[in-house]
Amino acid sequence: MRTLPIIPVAVLALVTLTACGSQTVSGDGAGAAGHRALTDLPYTDVRWNIESLTSEGRKTTAPAGASLHFPDGGTVQGNSGCNTFRADAGLDGDALVLGQVERTMIGCPEPAADFEETLLSVIGGRLKADLSADEKKLTLTDSGDGDTVTLTAESPTPLLGTKWTVNSLITGDVAASVPAGAEGAAHLVLGKDGTVRGNLGCNTFTGTAKVSGQKIALGRIASTKMLCDGAKGQVEAHLLKVLNGQVTFSVQHRGLTLTGPGERSLAAVAGG
Structure with missing residues (x-):
């Protein structure tokens, strides 16, 4: 080597x-x-x-x-x-x-x-x-x-029906891995029935999601109300800023990128 x-x-x-x-x-x-x-x-x-x-x-x-x-x-x-x-x-x-x-x-x-x-x-x-x-x-x-x-x-992973586990938080051109203590918790599943559900890093959530082209129109996110601080709270705050209204998505192989308003994005991998 x-x-x-x-x-x-x-x-x-x-x-x-x-x-x-x-x-x-x-x-x-x-x-x-x-x-x-x-x-x-x-x-x-x-x-x-x-x-x-x-x-x-x-x-x-x-x-x-x-x-x-x-x-x-x-x-x-x-x-x-x-x-x-x-x-x-x-x-x-x-x-x-x-x-x-x-x-x-x-x-x-x-x-x-x-x-x-x-x-x-x-x-x-x-x-x-x-x-x-x-x-x-x-x-x-x-x-x-x-x-x-x-x-x-391997064929590209389908957007719908796949559990996408968040592994990177992106702001503008700067990306960071999920902080220690919160790895593997945040995930989402986009359903064929027009819904989205998952975990924000601390609280679980549900919402509506309409896919059109390379965009997803997200409805209001409803979540549980646990108090979240530390690494899990940091992840949840970032995801709430991404999953807000209309987002753009890109699927490459087993990876998903979601880009929301304000130059906030997340990267996720299939499974996890």
């Missing part, structure tokens, strides 16, 4: 992780000189759920929400289960070559932080991509030390 440099954590700062021996590939869809674009390959038009990685003989199961995809001919994008990341990508012969890996810098609790560091170390270089006969499994193998990442093809 390659060793990554130690980088101070700064919320949503974009940093570059340089893996030893990695090669930089341009992100213009054409690849760098000598590298072909990732076009017409069976794994490039699929969103892949990261199942596990094996490094130095140790297999680790991926956290919920970890995913990877190739949105165009020259890049790879993904989510480690905490931070999002991207890199330029191309083909050098039969090798998949990834350039410098860039990621957001939300503070990740353990074991997600350790998984992220190992994942980015494994994929930051030359890889062999093996696709199963049914095209449902993809294995990326580090050409240098044989570390592997195992992925499974």
Whole structure:
């Protein structure tokens, strides 16, 4: 496993992780000189759920929400289960070559932080991509030390009927993970019957929700009346500002982003 440099954590700062021996590939869809674009390959038009990685003989199961995809001919994008990341990508012969890996810098609790560091170390270089006969499994193998990442093809998670567990609170361009003591509590389910229900981090709630295009018109939220302070109160106050009137949503793989008024947003992952 390659060793990554130690980088101070700064919320949503974009940093570059340089893996030893990695090669930089341009992100213009054409690849760098000598590298072909990732076009017409069976794994490039699929969103892949990261199942596990094996490094130095140790297999680790991926956290919920970890995913990877190739949105165009020259890049790879993904989510480690905490931070999002991207890199330029191309083909050098039969090798998949990834350039410098860039990621957001939300503070990740353990074991997600350790998984992220190992994942980015494994994929930051030359890889062999093996696709199963049914095209449902993809294995990326580090050409240098044989570390592997195992992925499974997955359709985008449906907006309606899914339990979305909040894992990030966003204000403007600044995102922060759910504070310690409130992890996993806040969630919501948008029903096919035009309702929304869930937990705000402390109190449970219900309301109406009408989906149209990429927008959701939310009616007045009714909730229980427990007094909420500390981390749970902080999460609840943020969610009440997001779930207020008309919100915009985006579903990507197993992730949901809801953006409400006043530049307040939340990110959530399916399940939890």
